[in-house]
Amino acid sequence: MDTTRLIIVAVGGQGNLLSSKVLGEAALLSNTPVRMSEIHGMAQRGGVVESAIVFGDAKSTIISDGKADVFVGFEPSETLRALNRCNSDTVVISNLAPLPLFTVAIGKGVYPDIEAARELIRKKTARLIAFDGIALAKEAGNPMSLNMVLLGALIQTGKIPVTAENVKETIRTKTKKAFVDINLKAFDLGFAAAKKCG
């Protein structure tokens, strides 16, 4: 089958490892071959955490610069920073709620302007789906469900060979029981938000 390459970039602590785990398990349900790789040595120390997920028959577990078919950014400045992973055909999904850069707090540089960032990303890729994912996660009941919000938006694009039903089934069986309802709601809100972005 054709290869689809997905990159997810987040800041340590935002829960992107769970979103890739859910995608992987959902791929297993869908009988879709999948390989992933993650660098999580610094996951809890506030650094940038990147997951590469390759659907299809490829053997590699990492994705070279310019080769992401779909890109999910958990934080707007990190989405912008990782633009070199995309190309003019890439579909980008990004949360727009920023996580402050500590380097900015100590006076080293300025946080990029979000509107300008949106414009840049839109210009250089095929499509940008961007919204305040934290607001939706809070609406679902927990800001930590941002990962499920973005998963919903990702599945809505139809770019990933995994069905919404299989992702929801995985959320039901593989995420913590106490959070299942919130996670499902977050997934639906993200799905709807992406639909609205057209």
Add this chain to the structure above:
Amino acid sequence: MHKLLTENPGEKMLLLGNEAIARGAIEAGVAFTSTYPGTPSSEISLNFFQMSQESDLYFEYSTNEKVALEVAAASANCGVRSMCIMKHVGLNVASDALMTLAYIGVKGGMVILTADDPFLFSSQNEQDNRYYGKLSGLPVIEPSSVEEAKEMVPYAFDLSEKLQEPVLFRTTTRINHSTAFVKLGSIKPRVTKGSFKKDPLNYVTVPAVSRKLHVKLLKNIETAKGISEQSEYNFIEGNGNLGIICNGVSYSYVSDAVEGLNIKDKIKILRIGFSNPMPETRIKNFLKECEKVLVVEEGEPVMEEAVKAFAQEAGLCFEIKGKSEALFPRLYEFNPEQVQNNIAKYFGIPHTPAQVPDLSDVPEIPQRPPNLCAGCSHRATYYEIKKVAEKMDTIYPSDIGCYTLGMLPPLSMADFVICMGGSVGTSCGFSQVTDQKVISFIGDSTFFHSGISGLINAVFNNHNFTLVILDNGITAMTGHQPNPGVDMGNLKLEGYGRVSIENIVRATGVKHITMIKPYKVKKSIEAIKEALSYKGVSVIISEEMCTLYAKNLRLLKPRSFVITDKCKDHKNCVNELACPAFYIEEKRVKIDEDMCVGCAVCAQICPENAIMPLKKG
């Protein structure tokens, strides 16, 4: 039940490479496991640790890799299948044991896993541990994928028993930390008890014995070579006359490139999975059918040099390349596009490289480096030492752990780091040849690992420095593994001893020992002043539990602080502590309530007393 103990052959499971390796060992009937934790190998040990709590599998966190290897070597020489897990630099620590263990060999299967880290995602160097295979004479097995890693572990155990030698199982980060579907096999029953048969002429390595054992080792290498020639893990694919020889993750990139360039009819691939000893005849036969060969391997040109030597012996004179300026570097990890581009370039295959968007108009984005956590006690200790040493000409030798992150400004509290335990040893030399004040830092786990011998050296040779032991009660950096100083009661585990760092320091003969609680800023500063003015070896033990660990154990209930209207914007809190819980909003410092754990260090240094506990309404 632990998922890796599942008895359901044929079931497909989504596993991390490290889980697949642990499962492979379980399927091989491994009964005895030991480690010192180190990324990227840590999850293998974590899974063994968890499984040992609900089965008869033995697992231990040893004090360092050398001890871990010795522990496992003894077990294997009693006939018990044993595995020892470490990161690449850990094998340096264990190498003394390794080199002569290769002479003695083993009775039960023994697999030594070494996890290399090309690109240094979380390491101090990117050494290529395949050289340890050559150096010790031990077989080296290298998987190319997560599934293969699981398959190869039982193979390595069988090989070890056949040869009566330990086997090195070499992975790289992209095997350890990749995830794929793995088909479970059946689990061989564990044999947990063995017996030791005295045989001093084969076990006690005095020179007369070792001279004979070295002969035996060389014979074993020959036998291993025969097995390597036949091994199903050294295989050939495709049938062109352009040859590629590759190993490990490079094989995945090569396969995808050959597919992507649509050159299956032109290229023949020799994948080496049993890489020491190299299958010489197989390689020579492969070369004879080629006109041009590319060697694709991350790290050092280990295979390339061997292949070139084989070609010379076989009288073959065509181009063989691998590492060169125009092709592959010895640095960092490879990626699929780089491999594809190099294959196309080397063999003259038409190809359009991936287009990366022009990013010249993207503004520079400030870095987001990893940082000590909000409320981390290391930050408090660093702040206090820095204050006391403000007017001193200092050297800060440091060590391997979370606290190495203190090198970043504004703390800037690390000047020299080479290896585990190196803070103490280097302090001896620095203090001897300079008139600068030497203040070194080491964590609790690293102190047990290899800091103690340096400290004894310092006392014996009467050096002059202050060692700060940052005791946060856990091995934090690699994901909260126990060490000999940890209270295992916190984990509700029985049957462990506990070693006091203070008692050890006292026993080495250090005369000036100071205990501080770093969250108490004034008191700590007073105590540090005294310790730093002491001539000779002084030790400060700074005790405060890792905040992440304390939160996990629910021993710490975060209580956020807030910056009140009394703030006159000195910004000492942000500029001197650099706690990630601070952020700036409309030019005012704010505290992120969700991040702040309430260590109150900033509240104690605020000149206006403007930082107060948040009253939840």
